[in-house]
Amino acid sequence: MxxxxxxxxxxxxxxxxxxxxxxxxxxxxxxxxxxxxxxxxxxxxxxxxxxxxxxxxxxxxxxxxxxxxxxxxxxxxxxxxxxxxxxxxxxxxxxxxxxxxxxxxxxxxxxxxxxxxxxxxxxxxxxxxxxxxxxxRPTKNQLRNTPQLTRREKQILSFLAEGKTSQNIAQELFLSPLTVDTHRRNLIQKFEVKNVAELIAAAHQQQLL
Amino acid sequence: MxxxxxxxxxxxxxxxxxxxxxxxxxxxxxxxxxxxxxxxxxxxxxxxxxxxxxxxxxxxxxxxxxxxxxxxxxxxxxxxxxxxxxxxxxxxxxxxxxxxxxxxxxxxxxxxxxxxxxxxxxxxxxxxxxxxxxxxRPTKNQLRNTPQLTRREKQILSFLAEGKTSQNIAQELFLSPLTVDTHRRNLIQKFEVKNVAELIAAAHQQQLL
DNA sequence: TTTCATCTACTGGTTTTTCGGTATTTTTTA
DNA sequence: TAAAAAATACCGAAAAACCAGTAGATGAAA
Incomplete structure (x- = not known):
């Protein structure tokens, strides 16, 4: 060689x-x-x-x-x-x-x-x-507890990451837009973030997307 | 052993x-x-x-x-x-x-x-x-052309990922909120996404965050 | 069986984003 | 130095998100 x-x-x-x-x-x-x-x-x-x-x-x-x-x-x-x-x-x-x-x-x-x-x-x-x-070595993200998401929340999280609005999601899942709204708010609370943009970033860092 | x-x-x-x-x-x-x-x-x-x-x-x-x-x-x-x-x-x-x-x-x-x-x-x-x-093997994401971002756009993208609003960002950068708004809209156009949530997801997939 | 978590849905009001334009100034680069 | 690209800024209206709180229905586990 x-x-x-x-x-x-x-x-x-x-x-x-x-x-x-x-x-x-x-x-x-x-x-x-x-x-x-x-x-x-x-x-x-x-x-x-x-x-x-x-x-x-x-x-x-x-x-x-x-x-x-x-x-x-x-x-x-x-x-x-x-x-x-x-x-x-x-x-x-x-x-x-x-x-x-x-x-x-x-x-x-x-x-x-x-x-x-x-x-x-x-x-x-x-x-x-x-x-x-x-x-x-585990990341800081992995050390600080990843929020525990319910099935619905995971589902809605991924829809949000696709840029869908509450209306869109509600239609696809046969729910009231108000319900989707609630889930979104719960997600934002659980991740301790200010809005969906930060939510997506946080979810990505914790490899949930 | x-x-x-x-x-x-x-x-x-x-x-x-x-x-x-x-x-x-x-x-x-x-x-x-x-x-x-x-x-x-x-x-x-x-x-x-x-x-x-x-x-x-x-x-x-x-x-x-x-x-x-x-x-x-x-x-x-x-x-x-x-x-x-x-x-x-x-x-x-x-x-x-x-x-x-x-x-x-x-x-x-x-x-x-x-x-x-x-x-x-x-x-x-x-x-x-x-x-x-x-x-x-390069990811699909890497194959499809990554949008070319300007310095300002990158900056504002990362602020958006932190959940900041146009007002917040404008204050930090001493700009008009309307300017930040324009940049955000350009980002959304360049990435061909529907809103900031999807923008953050796309940026993450292309390892820009 | 009762309790707890989850999913569902609502009211009502505020803030922010999003859309579709336009336009001037500054900076880069060819 | 002229042209192109980037950064700045504006208007108005509609859509969507965000906030705070409440509450019934469902289903699983203790």
């Missing part, structure tokens, strides 16, 4: 250099480029085949998330590993949902990086130890 | 038996129990230490998601691997967020199961090949 053609994308040139040095002696990959923003990377990808991208999420021009999507859409054979300092679970999950094959914190050991690269190029998704902990 | 004390939870007794047979000859684990619902499992866990749980998501009494959370909260040393037929990405992501160490489809090979078990008990998160594909 040929060496993995690898590029590094980070807005700190020092990080790029550091990684290059660290990976210099790896015999299964070769760093063939380093870029400090997304535009540069994309125009490089247009002309050169790349097997592996070590990508930071915070870039000056295009966000790492968007970049992931774009790369995966246009160059689906390329593997993306995120190297970042962000420890928020939502960011990690988003990068994975956007096609990244793994997520490491920048303080990961070279050994972890090696392992993740090896795992990622064979099609797995790989996280560094610390990242696994973050992912598995 | 002692053998991994393993239990299987599935509402189909056949699956339990099948897995038991398959895993009989593994020398690093021992199946010490099989349950067909969540309540049975939980009361067993109260009395017996368990290292590994092979868990189905669809159970008659408690959902696999909830079960994951409960187990991780009370018996954090126990590793959970999900064995399921559900191929929806959201379900997979949710089980992981709830503390599962991996997700396999029921048609996975014994080899994949072995690998995932090995990987999971050392603290990694592991998916079977097919599951990796599901996770990495």
């Amino acid at each position: 040929n060496k993995l053609r690898t590029v590094i994308v980070d807005d700190h040139p020092i990080v790029i250099e550091g990684l290059k040095t660290l990976l210099k002696n790896e015999d299964n990959l070769e760093v063939i480029g380093g870029f400090s923003n997304g535009t540069q990377l994309l125009s490089y990808l247009e002309r050169n085949p790349v097997d592996l991208i070590l990508l930071d999420v915070t870039l000056p021009d295009i966000g790492g998330m968007e970049l992931c999507q774009i790369i995966k859409a246009q160059f689906s054979a390329t593997t993306i590993l995120i190297l970042s300092n962000h420890t928020e679970r939502s960011i990690i999950m988003q990068t994975i949902q956007n096609g990244a094959s793994g997520y490491l914190l920048k303080n990961s050991s070279l050994d972890e990086l090696r392992q993740c690269i090896a795992s990622a190029v064979t099609g797995n998704i790989c996280y560094s130890k610390e990242v696994v902990e973050i992912i598995s | 002692n053998k991994l004390r393993t239990v299987i939870v599935d509402d189909h007794p056949i699956v339990i038996e099948g897995l038991k047979t398959l895993l009989k000859n593994e020398d690093n684990l021992e199946v010490i129990g099989g349950f067909s619902n969540g309540t049975q499992l939980l009361s067993y866990l109260e009395r017996n230490p368990v290292d590994l749980i092979l868990l189905d998501v669809t159970l008659p009494d408690i959902g696999g998601m909830e079960l994951c959370q409960i187990i991780k909260a009370q018996f954090s040393a126990t590793t959970i691997l999900i064995l399921s037929n559900h191929t929806e990405r959201s379900i997979i992501m949710q089980t992981i967020q709830n503390g599962a160490s991996g997700y396999l489809l029921k048609n996975s090979s014994l080899d994949e199961l072995r690998q995932c078990i090995a990987s999971a008990v050392t603290g990694n998160i592991c998916y079977s090949k097919e599951v990796v594909e599901i996770i990495s």
Whole structure:
């Protein structure tokens, strides 16, 4: 097998250099480029085949998330590993949902990086130890008690998320609009929110939609 | 190292038996129990230490998601691997967020199961090949073009998600309520939705919140 | 069987959103 | 620097949501 053609994308040139040095002696990959923003990377990808991208999420021009999507859409054979300092679970999950094959914190050991690269190029998704902990740690949302919804309430909640009015919902469920109104108000109370907009946001955060 | 004390939870007794047979000859684990619902499992866990749980998501009494959370909260040393037929990405992501160490489809090979078990008990998160594909595949939402929002619109979108009214927002941003109104209407147009409730739902699905 | 949760429905009034326009100023970008 | 995009602001009317409170019917569990 040929060496993995690898590029590094980070807005700190020092990080790029550091990684290059660290990976210099790896015999299964070769760093063939380093870029400090997304535009540069994309125009490089247009002309050169790349097997592996070590990508930071915070870039000056295009966000790492968007970049992931774009790369995966246009160059689906390329593997993306995120190297970042962000420890928020939502960011990690988003990068994975956007096609990244793994997520490491920048303080990961070279050994972890090696392992993740090896795992990622064979099609797995790989996280560094610390990242696994973050992912598995319950969210604040999950800690604070999720309101207990009745069947009807769940039903009406999902209708509301579809932008339906009380009238609409009442018609579909053969109820009085006033009843639907009551349910909506109970939902708003249970979630301790101000209106339906916030209700939908809260329900989404607690993965009820 | 002692053998991994393993239990299987599935509402189909056949699956339990099948897995038991398959895993009989593994020398690093021992199946010490099989349950067909969540309540049975939980009361067993109260009395017996368990290292590994092979868990189905669809159970008659408690959902696999909830079960994951409960187990991780009370018996954090126990590793959970999900064995399921559900191929929806959201379900997979949710089980992981709830503390599962991996997700396999029921048609996975014994080899994949072995690998995932090995990987999971050392603290990694592991998916079977097919599951990796599901996770990495872009969502429909991501395929249909995400509306291009201006800075102001993003700002007002997030305020709306907090349940603020036009008046509130106008005050905070030192704008006329009428201006905020216009922005809100533009947002609703861009997302092609009927009202703010649906707007928030759509924005959430496209990970803009 | 009684109690509790849920579902249903109402009154009446206030606030907010939504719809369909228009229009000026500021900022960006080609 | 001209054109395009974004941000600002307005009007009026209708629709819908929100608030506060009440209350009968139903069904499940203790």
